[in-house]
Amino acid sequence: MTSPETATHLAPAAAGEHAPGRYIHPLTIGSLTLANNLCLAPMAGFTNVAFRLIAKEVGGCGLVASEMVAAIGPSHRGQEERFRVLTQNVAAEKPLAMQVYGRDPALCAETAAALEAAGADLIDLNCGCPVKKAKQSGCGVALMKEPELVGRIIKAMVEATRKPVTVKMRLGFDASNRTMVEVATAAVENGAQAVFVHARTGESKHGVMVDLGGVAEVKQTVMRLRGAAIPVIANGSMDTAAAIRQAKDQAGADGYQIGRAACGDPWLFRNLLAELSGNPTYTPSWDERRALLMRHYQLICSLFGADRGTRVMRKYTFFYCNGLPGVRRFRDRFCRIANASEFAGVVDDFFANLRAGHHALEPAEHLTLFDRSGPGSATDTDGH
Ligand SMILES: Cc1cc2nc3c(=O)[nH]c(=O)nc-3n(C[C@H](O)[C@H](O)[C@H](O)COP(=O)(O)O)c2cc1C
Numbered sequence: 001m002t003s004p005e006t007a008t009h010l011a012p013a014a015a016g017e018h019a020p021g022r023y024i025h026p027l028t029i030g031s032l033t034l035a036n037n038l039c040l041a042p043m044a045g046f047t048n049v050a051f052r053l054i055a056k057e058v059g060g061c062g063l064v065a066s067e068m069v070a071a072i073g074p075s076h077r078g079q080e081e082r083f084r085v086l087t088q089n090v091a092a093e094k095p096l097a098m099q100v101y102g103r104d105p106a107l108c109a110e111t112a113a114a115l116e117a118a119g120a121d122l123i124d125l126n127c128g129c130p131v132k133k134a135k136q137s138g139c140g141v142a143l144m145k146e147p148e149l150v151g152r153i154i155k156a157m158v159e160a161t162r163k164p165v166t167v168k169m170r171l172g173f174d175a176s177n178r179t180m181v182e183v184a185t186a187a188v189e190n191g192a193q194a195v196f197v198h199a200r201t202g203e204s205k206h207g208v209m210v211d212l213g214g215v216a217e218v219k220q221t222v223m224r225l226r227g228a229a230i231p232v233i234a235n236g237s238m239d240t241a242a243a244i245r246q247a248k249d250q251a252g253a254d255g256y257q258i259g260r261a262a263c264g265d266p267w268l269f270r271n272l273l274a275e276l277s278g279n280p281t282y283t284p285s286w287d288e289r290r291a292l293l294m295r296h297y298q299l300i301c302s303l304f305g306a307d308r309g310t311r312v313m314r315k316y317t318f319f320y321c322n323g324l325p326g327v328r329r330f331r332d333r334f335c336r337i338a339n340a341s342e343f344a345g346v347v348d349d350f351f352a353n354l355r356a357g358h359h360a361l362e363p364a365e366h367l368t369l370f371d372r373s374g375p376g377s378a379t380d381t382d383g384h
Contacts, residue, residue, distance in 0.1 A: 023241075023248050023276040025257050027062060027231055029195035030164030032095055032121055034062035034255075038269050039196075040101045041235055041259030042124070042168070049088045050299035051316070055262055056093045058292065059269025062255075064093050068126045069112040071102025087118035088303065095121035099168065101129065103146075104340035105153045109160035116161045116221045119164060123161055124297055125170040126154055127183060127191075130202040141202035143185055143202045150184030158191035168196035168235070174203040184218045188225050195222060196257055199236040206260070210243075212238040215251035223252075232256050239268065241275040263318025266292070285377045286324070293320040310343055317343070321350055323366045326359030331367060 027037040040047060040055045040265025042065035052064040069086050072079065089096050099122035102108045112123045122216070122276030128149060143150050150167065157165045167187040172178035184195050197218050199210035220230045231254035234247040247253040262268055271281040284292070296316055301309035318334040321327050330350050337343050353359050 005223075016328060023037040023244055025041060025274055026342075029122060029166065029231060031162075032164055034095060036232070036273060037231075037255035038272060039063040039097075039233060039255060039257040040262055040269075041063055041196075041257045042097070042126075043259050044129075045084055046263060046315075048085065048300075048303060049090060049093065050296060050303055051263075052096070053091045053299060054266045054270065054296055055290065056318075058266040059262070060273060061121070061258075061262075061269040063095055063097055065097040065101060065121075065124070065257075068099040068101040068129065069115060070109060071104060071107040073107045073219075075106075076133065080146070083114075083118075083384060087115065087120075089119045097122040097124050097166070097236050099126050100157065101125040101126040101134075101139055103143060103149065103153070103255055105156035107378040108153045109156035112157040112165065113119070113160045114164075116163050120163055121245050122164050122166060123157060123194050124166045124196065125150070125157065125187075127167055128198050129172075129204075135202075138376075141170055141173055144170060144202065145177060145178050147182035149180055149222050150153065150183050150323075151190040153189040154187050163219075164193040165191060166220070167192045168198060170198045170200055171211060172201045174201050177201075178214065179215050180218050183219050184221050185225065186221040188222055188230055192230070194231045194233060194255075198237055199234060199251075206237075210234075212247060212251040215253060219232065219252040219254075236257070241272060244276060264322055286351060286354055289320055290347065293317060293347060296320070299341075306340055310337060310339055313337070313343065317347065318367075323364055324354060325362045325364045326353055327348065327367060328365055329359075329362065331341065353364045 008067040024036055027034040038061045040052065040061050042068045047065055047067050055061055056064055067086055087098060100108050100111045100123060102111065103159035109182060114166040128144040134140030135142050154165055154167060155161050169180060169183050171180045178201065195218055197215050199212060199215050200208055200309060215234050222230045222232055233255035234251060238244055238256040238258050244256050247256060267282060267284055274281050298314050300313050304312055304373055314335050314337050318331060321330060333346050337346055
């Protein structure tokens with residue numbers, strides 16, 4: 001185990017190393033080559049096919065990821081509809097990563113095979129989910145305490161699928177159990193083709209600063225084991241060009257995975273790609289934002305049906321309007337939309353007010369829906 005104090009950062013980039021292509025470039029993960037190294041992070045309750053398609057079409061990220069799928073095995077009948085929603089995918093979003101959540105090697109292997117059959121291009125193991133249920137059942141971040149088991153799960157998954165298998169981990173179960181080196185070693189020695197590292201430990205909230213020293217340690221370990229063949233992808237607040245440059249310069253990251261910031265801002269990927277390649281960024285007009293929100297709503301309704309789709313869409317509606325003037329006043333309305341006509345009404349009201357300048361005196365606030373409890377909270381699964 002390694003303590004934060006001993007974490008070694010890679011040497012900062014020397015002058016002249018900031019050449020085009022240093023931060024943004026294609027990325028190879030086993031048999032898969034991604035057009036670029038910006039990846040959408042898996043987010044339970046969010047990264048369904050509708051969301052992913054938009055992230056891909058509008059943002060052009062190199063890899064999208066589904067929500068995690070529990071390795072519960074054939075005894076759990078009645079989960080077919082859930083499996084369908086979690087794994088539904090379309091050609092236009094590819095390549096697509098799907099994620100296994102579990103701890104039993106045989107069940108994880110069986111699930112990996114099912115995900116391949118459902119259309120996954122890459123299969124990831126979740127070693128990061130920090131919710132109480134995961135910790136109690138020895139899954140998610142609890143696996144950070146069992147590197148040897150992680151190795152066995154990865155080996156079983158590799159044997160069950162022809163697709164590249166990867167691991168998504170944290171730096172450790174908590175600050176006094178930083179096992180990222182042991183877990184990365186076990187995963188790579190058993191066939192993992194890439195390591196996604198959320199640069200926080202399991203007890204850290206999302207607001208806590210990421211620790212790039214931990215990512216650097218993983219990168220150095222993987223380099224020792226397999227050279228540059230296995231990419232290390234940094235995750236955790238990688239949502240600005242500055243954060244990405246730091247992850248490269250200080251930790252040697254090969255790619256960057258973005259979660260929360262992509263919600264409601266699918267242009268983020270496109271803008272990061274532009275900024276890091278020295279090109280101008282793009283600001284969508286309000287009309288464009290509204291049009292994309294409506295398209296997203298249609299996609300969500302075709303996935304879930306109109307009733308459930310409308311409820312699911314509440315959180316996305318909020319995100320599309322977040323950061324615009326007047327969002328505070330509308331937040332509770334977004335979170336209570338009950339049906340399709342109410343949806344259109346609330347959205348029309350918001351944008352009509354915006355155009356008419358009625359929100360002009362209200363601040364263009366960025367409100368937090370993640371890490372917030374009580375009515376209107378987007379999800380009870382945040383904090384993975
Ligand atoms: C609502 C929500 C759901 C998440 N679900 C998953 C998940 O299913 N699997 C996973 O590995 N991580 C999950 N995560 C963690 C994210 O993938 C990511 O590691 C984390 O949000 C930090 O990245 P960010 O700062 O870019 O958001 C989830 C995060 C959030 C906020």
